[in-house]
Amino acid sequence: MGELQLRDVRKSYGHMEVIKGVNLDVDHGEFIVFVGPSGCGKSTLLRMIAGLEEITGGDITIENKVVNDLPPVKRGIAMVFQSYALYPHMSVYENIAFPLRVERLSKDKVEEKVQAAAGILQLKERLQHKPGELSGGQRQRVAIGRAIVREPSVFLFDEPLSNLDAALRAEMRVELAKLHTELDATMIYVTHDQVEAMTMADRIVVLDHGIISQVGSPLELYHKPQNTFVAGFIGNPKMNFIEVSGKSSGPEGVVVTLPSGKDLTVKVDAAEEVAGKSLTLGVRPEHLTLGTADASIEIVPTVVEHLGIHTVTYSTVAGAKSTFCSVLPGSAPAKVGVPVSMGLKGVDCHLFDGNGNAFDRQLSLEELDATDMHI
Amino acid sequence: MGELQLRDVRKSYGHMEVIKGVNLDVDHGEFIVFVGPSGCGKSTLLRMIAGLEEITGGDITIENKVVNDLPPVKRGIAMVFQSYALYPHMSVYENIAFPLRVERLSKDKVEEKVQAAAGILQLKERLQHKPGELSGGQRQRVAIGRAIVREPSVFLFDEPLSNLDAALRAEMRVELAKLHTELDATMIYVTHDQVEAMTMADRIVVLDHGIISQVGSPLELYHKPQNTFVAGFIGNPKMNFIEVSGKSSGPEGVVVTLPSGKDLTVKVDAAEEVAGKSLTLGVRPEHLTLGTADASIEIVPTVVEHLGIHTVTYSTVAGAKSTFCSVLPGSAPAKVGVPVSMGLKGVDCHLFDGNGNAFDRQLSLEELDATDMHI
């Protein structure tokens, strides 16, 4: 149970194609997160799976049944809305019981299931309250409770935590992860919060203008983004991009020339000739070190943030596509206006061709767990 | 100009005392941030300085003038609201010009000042637009523009960035910091975002239920919190607190017994006898290391978050007051359910007495820049 397939799924509003052919296989029990910039079609895709939005083209299959024309209730899904969509006039109990009432379940059954859900979600004390009397986190839990009682094979969440404050969000994140394990259900989760995506997902689906840009585990996306879009989107602060020119390529990697004229060997496999081509070098702020490494870049911080745990610098660098950022240890002696040298390691860098597609990094994901990477 | 003093400032709503005697001296050009949990009185205090809220007791002095009974406009302050409070029916130009229009400044003067402010804030292209047509960051800048043109000696900000998304917030943070330098003005800033407080403040004022819990530079609060409240409040994820019992104290520190029975020497100066007393050990999640150090704690992670940059584990630990959290390098091989040992260093730990007050750490803040601390 709980498998889901999308086959060339499309959606148009009038002449505007919003989802442009999405293919995705979800296994039972997976936690899939859709991320992407605002307007990229995350909600639309989720709502198409839910049956709230008509499908313009393609097929959606849930548990080996094409559900394109089924109403939501027949799809075996449950959905949690961003606004929670709690019925303000009903008690928590009645809110959770709503789907069961629709089914005309017997009183005892309803009682049993609601109590079970309330138990899982620690809402037993609140059952007689109205949603208006609950805190944000509690409301969120009620919304989940309403989804749980239906025992669906697929849970759909549309930015369920975006109305909560940071602390509560962190807490609920952990709870949702636990719930996922407990219920052993397939979950599809839309968010634009990176941390949520990275922490909760088995696999992340990065959407860009209605097409899937990359699908993969969080670490895969972090370490092996397939293009500049994913590379820039995953990771906070954003990856730094520097215009470089290719020099040569070989088994040990690709040699590029930095704007400063120095060379750096990036540990990637080149599929094509790179000499003389203009390429983009990507390096995450947290992979920069004070001093020099395989190569270095001179920066003059314009802003320095001391976060205790980290010190973050921002500077303008020739060849960099936007503000150049580095995340240094909390004790790093960076000062505004004082020039400093930033070390780059070829093994940590990413390289992209003129179309923004990544060269394959010489790094096996299996090794990642064992490798002792910086930070 | 720009000095501000609060002398035993108090505020009651009816019988409820919300601000319970606050004393604070702010120098010209300082960037002061008020932080504290929701409802602790941050906004109230700021609004009292602004003159939006009546003062129940004490004195507020701006530039050596008691302003208790002056209306806002006569206090030499400008305020930026959380909601921006832009006039939706006026263009950006008119919004920025509003305070000048009120003053009945000549047309030329208005033009000059608005253009100057727009220049600083990069709003020149947007002057004829309505606020509704602007992005969140631009609106924020307009709100600041309206404050700038009045050339106040003190700027007051009430959670000015809380309506922006993460990326924009980071950007605006940097811009505000720049602006602070450029304008050379005193700024008082309310937030509940730690990162903002840590990155922007010259000094942070931590409020707890209407009293000042601690005032100090960001690093001071991070490294030398005076009590468990500040220790728990500053730093994200939260500091872990573990119940320990004191064993002995000496010049090299205080020896405590962990719940596991092992001893650890914490580098703090004890002012009193500690033997046999029940104390609280504080250790920041980012100061834990895999393996063992001065001492270790065995944990079984219940949730593991792979953020790429970090791996965060959550576990239940005997003696810990809440979920025990550790922030490990991104490559750390933590897995749910797999026991792992966490190393503690005595030099990184904090120690608090039964009342939650900190023992003084053997660490000079001057050294901090030079010391090579972990992370």
Added chain:
Amino acid sequence: MLHKYRWYEYVLIYLGLAVFLTFVLAPFVEAFVVSLRPLSSLFSIPYKFITDKMSFDAYITMWQNVPLLWVYMLNSFFIATVVTVLGLFCIIPAAYAFARFEFPARNSLLGIFIAVNMFSGAVLIIPLFKLMQQYGLLNTYFAMIAPGTAFVIPTGIWLLRSYLIRIPKELEEAAWVDGAGKIYTLWRVIIPVALPGIVVVTITAFITAYAQQFIYALTFNSVNELNPLPVGLFQFFGRQTVVWNELMAASLVGILPVLFVYVFLQRFIVAGLTAGAVKE
């Protein structure tokens, strides 16, 4: 998707709408048909919806029976407009006071204002008459305008207040911090920001003032040239024969301009009612 209907649901909805709109619109259709019939076939038995000799003659001949129709229409508009303007002049500051200020007796005062709703003009007509007479105001526009104004104020305050409450306080605080006075703030900040709400109040006040012009005018005015439309047309009933076709023609011509205006304003009306509907 949510709003996809099955064929029988469409049938039911349109059937329901047909019945509902028939009830609402039948009188207008009847009025129109009557206005087209010559008097003789008007009183014809048995009833025929379409009769022969239908023509627009009544629209021409009616000018003899109601030569002042234009004047009545203009009067109606004029009275409703002045009522609305005066009403707004009272409503806006009062609604602002109730929405934004804490002062002793605020709630009871508001209650009193709202309660005034329950005294129609008919109840107060005697003393009002004496009052008007005392100040020589009978047979003036003022006699018709003043009571109208009083009875649009409570609803207006109620509507606008619920709108103003939703305007963020920070706007005023920001203006105050910038040194703007209270009147300046009201004029330059609150009123422009509340404009959509004010538009709604304006429309509802106008509707009320326009629709309820009968009793005051009938009682306080007897100068024909000052009469609003309903009273002007009521004169048809004072004759030996009620010239129904001309009455209907005159009625339709008389109400056409407002109907026309409301077709264009309907967006605001529905939107504005939301203001009141969301929170009571």
Added chain:
Amino acid sequence: EDKVIHMINCGDNTGAGIPLQDELIKGWEGENPGYKVQLEFVPWGQCQEKSTTLASAGNPPAVAYMGSRTLKQLAANDLIIPVNMTEEEKATYAAPILATITANGQQWGLPRAFSTKALYWNKDLYEAAGLDPDTPPKTWDEMYDFAKAIKEKTDSDGFGLAAASFDNTMHQFMNYVYTNGGQVINEDGEIVFNSPNNVEALAFYGKMAEVSQPGPIAYDRAKLRPLFSEGKIGMFISGPWERTRVTDVNWGVAPIPVGPSGTPGTLLITDSLAVFKGSGVEEQALSLAKLLTNPENQMAFELAEGFTPLRDLPEVRALVEKDPTWSAFLDAIPTGGPEPFVTDYVGLQDSINEAVQGVVLGEVDPAEAVEIAAEQLEEFK
């Protein structure tokens, strides 16, 4: 500065008599320098109420057109002045007409217009019902029988009965009171409404409902004419104005049939010019009113307007000769009874209407209805 004489005229200024009146007023103004007549036309629906309200508000018109029935009430409230007719002037009026303006031994208004009622019948319907089209009913019973015949033998109803909550329901009923020897108030000002005659009249009114159009309470007299014109009712009782308005059917008009306990009669209604008290120009107003209503000017006005002539002058005979249908109305004048003269005219009207409606609806029996009404009337005399 000229003193204004505010005169209220009911209706509109389209009648042919108005220019004549204007002429006279101009002449009067010439003879009375310093006075200016301000003539105001008020539609019928609001005319009398308006004058009364103005007066009771202390701002009376100088002279106004009022139904004579209101004069007693106005006089009782001290709002109008008596017009002080000389014996000679009185003599120009028929006694019943004089009676309509006389209360407490004084005259309170100068008659300006009047009407009597008669029975119109549809000759074609008579024929269709097998009745003689040229023989109108002479008695109530005949009227009932004829109506019944029409109702039964044709598609139409036999009679047009008015019982709406308007003033002319009482007027209609008064015709039956007066043709059955009844009265509302006697010469001594006592309420005598609860006489057997009136019970009989009311019972008959109710009985007529059986042969009348359905739902008489929805009808006032004005609404009956379309029915008559359409041939939907065989007969109805109305004033002389119908003669020119009913065109489509072949009709005749005859005196109102007589009840079992009475003699021929009719309700005689007059409207008068009343001179209000407190206008400051009472004297001038009175002189103007007298000028307008003197036999010569009044007659010219009536002829122009098509009103029933008030006084029996030679012109009248010529009128009847030209149009014999006048005679049914003019001949009835001597038998005419006035509208009851009370201090609360609307109260009286409501009470009588209610009695009529009660009987028409079959809710109360006539004797009881008359009794209740009589009781209520005590309050209004």
Added chain:
Amino acid sequence: MAHSRKKTDYFPYLLLVPASLVMLAIVAYPLFETFRLSFTNTSMSPNYEYVGLENYEKLMSRRFPEVIARTFYWMALSVALKMLIGTLGAVLLNAMVPGRTLFRVLVMPPWVIPIAIGVFIWGWMYNGQFGMISGMAQRLGILSGPFEFLAYKNSAFMSTIVTDVWIGVPMVTLYLLAAMQSISKDLYEAAWVDGASRLYRFRRITLPLIIPSIATMALLSAIATFNSFDIIWILTEGGPRGATTTMIIDTYKTAISRFKYGEGAARTVMIVVFLGSFMLVYFMLLSRLAKRSPHNAA
């Protein structure tokens, strides 16, 4: 409180001045006058005397209690119908079917035209011989002959109510429509996902959520209906035999038609008393209802 500075703040009172002046002049003073006149025998003539409670005694002895009962009956029936039809209408207009914008415009006319004119038209329609209703009913075979709607007590009573409903229903409909549209679409989607049918969604979501709006509208409507004058006055003047005489009509008849200002004033005072207690009771019921179910939006 931006404006609650130390000094007593006169500003809010200043803001209330224009409205208060109008209210004092047009409502408060006349009300007071009414109260005073209710103890006098004032009539047509400018002079009058105080007569104590005579007017009130007269009230009781006549058929006034009947009028009161009728008024409330008329009001309750009319308001109930308005709410019922208005709710149904709002549901229909809320349906996402082609043409709904047009339909929303089409319901408006009765509300925006002068009431009196609408009533003129209804007066004609109720005519049994020539009017549309009786005519159509005869054509369709529902009636065998002309029926005069205003000629019989019950039918006249109902007819005035129907006209009142006709005038009041557009406002109620549009208001409830607005209330329905302010319900978040998410709620319906959530219910749909849970399998709730259209009818079920209406019963369990729409209806409970618009109940406060219905209650508000019912009160406004009740007050308007209570004070409804034009309709009855033009159609029946309170007849037949008082079947449509409500308190307002009775008062107007007494005071204005019959010039018994004093007696009319006594009636007015009674209206104020009854309407006041009605509103009080209504508010008490409402607030008790609100306490049982706070409608804080989630």
